Amino acid sequence: MAVEVVATVFTVLLCLFAFIGNTSIIALFFKVRTLQTVSNTLVTCLAVIDVGIASSYPIQCLVDLKKLSDNPECIAFMCIIMCLSVAHTYFTLALSIERYITISKPLKCCTIITERRCYIAIAIISVVSLVIGILPVMMPLFGNTESLETDCRLATVFINGYTAWVFANWVMPLPAIIFLYIRVFILVKRHVKRIQASEAASHLGAQNSGFKLKREAKTALLLLFMVAYFIVVRIPFILVVAVTDPSESVMAYIITHFFAYSTSAVSPFIFGFGNKDYRKHFLSILKIK
Template sequence: MSSSPGIKPREHVDLVYISIETAIALASVLGNVLVVLVVCVNRALRDTTFCFIVSLAVADIAVGILVIPLAIIISMGFNTQFYTCLFLSCLLLIITQSSILSLLAIAIDRYLRVKIPIRYSTIVTERRAYVAVCLCWILSFLTGLVPMIGWNNRDAHRNSSSIICNFTTVMRMDYMVYFNFFGWVVVPLSVMIALYAEIFRVIRRQLNRRAEATCDGDRYYQKELKLAKSLALVVFLFAVCWLPIHIMNCITFFRRDCKVPKIAFYVGIFMSHVNSALNPMVYAFRIKRFRVTLLQITRRCMLCKPTEPTLRSSIPALEKTDM
């Protein structure tokens, strides 16, 4: 890789990494702020499902505002106290973990909507949805702060008053591999795959039954089938974005003689972050009600045109053609 005069190759790689991370942060914040804004503007979207989507959007906004800047700062390496660096590293885990748990909550919500459509509204109430969102964030804090209570690399730096802050310097790799990856990435991912597979199975079975009975009342399951395809895409993107960095952590932990290039870690890190920028497109912008409201917001705020008086009148029709 060629570098500019006066810039070392490593510094050149760092600059590229920072530029890419900044672009991802801007896209993540902008896209997810629009998601929250659309839900606030359109009252028809304020149901239990969109409660989970807003939770996911908030987590992804935090990724853009906090996680990515902290990741950039930590990657630079600065002198600080051990527990200061450890706390900053734990913040990365807390916020990214909340995003993963929000994805899982959405998957469970869609599964219940398909599996028990008649009883869904009585079981998944607005209050229970708020409780589920709170549990997601509480679990994120508990799992992310585990290194603060002892599962860290403090013993290796006990004689040092300050350290060069780096994620791998303070974080134990067995925690990242066994607890964070196997426990809080592989397990949720496996559960999501199983849930989406069951969603497809239930929808296909219901549509086949209705086809044999020549019944016209299959709009509900056709809509759910379309959404299930989007959910399958979410699982695929989640795996593609998150697995590389964790696989590299496993290689570093299990094969200590095998050194993963720094640029490979950079690629893995920003791939995990880019998932937050993709979520609005997959979850929000594929939903028709989101698109209609977003276009109206764009006309009013960006193009300086008055909002057409169709938002309230069009809501019933939009509810019938949700996707």
């Protein structure tokens, strides 16, 4: 009974924050024309993915509580989760690359990061994630249908090789993402020092440029913390899947799943509302001065 109460509380909290945050980001993007930039297009794609992840969390809780055991749709559900989680990781990587190019090549970024290339990147990420996710459906050898009679979780539904491959797609981009945000932070700090030391620039111009770059530095640091959070919440889940017995670790699965899924609730407040323009338009809609 206590386990079910914990699962219910986690479900309500996660879904509430995830739906409010992500649907607000999506609505603002389509409502406010000035927000329809390449960077915000990627943020909106990430928000759409996060809505899908949050929507699947109640089902995941039922799976963890073994309310959906012996269900032939189990593999299909797990495939959807794999697809969404991989897409989330690669869209985060795409955002990191966009930020790095924008800061490191400010004069050329508009020609490097074009709308056409953005849509190509979105298409590639979508196709790659879809292929990775639906492999067990297309090729039954990746699934383990015999386990459905007793359990419906990742560790038992898929063969170990496929599970390890999915985990690799979760983890491999993370060092690159961390490296890019560290580079962004360092570049911004260097630019701020150069502007402050420049005697040629006017005092007002230097002050304005320095303020903008300091804001970029804070944003880069915030995003770096977000990536660190991804690592902190995903590694325990991977370890639980790898070393624990699914039949004896219900609470461990519920807790680690909650934190792994919680990235869908945290992302919009970092990637979206961490943007001053998003905050301004959101507050204006709420009529908060």
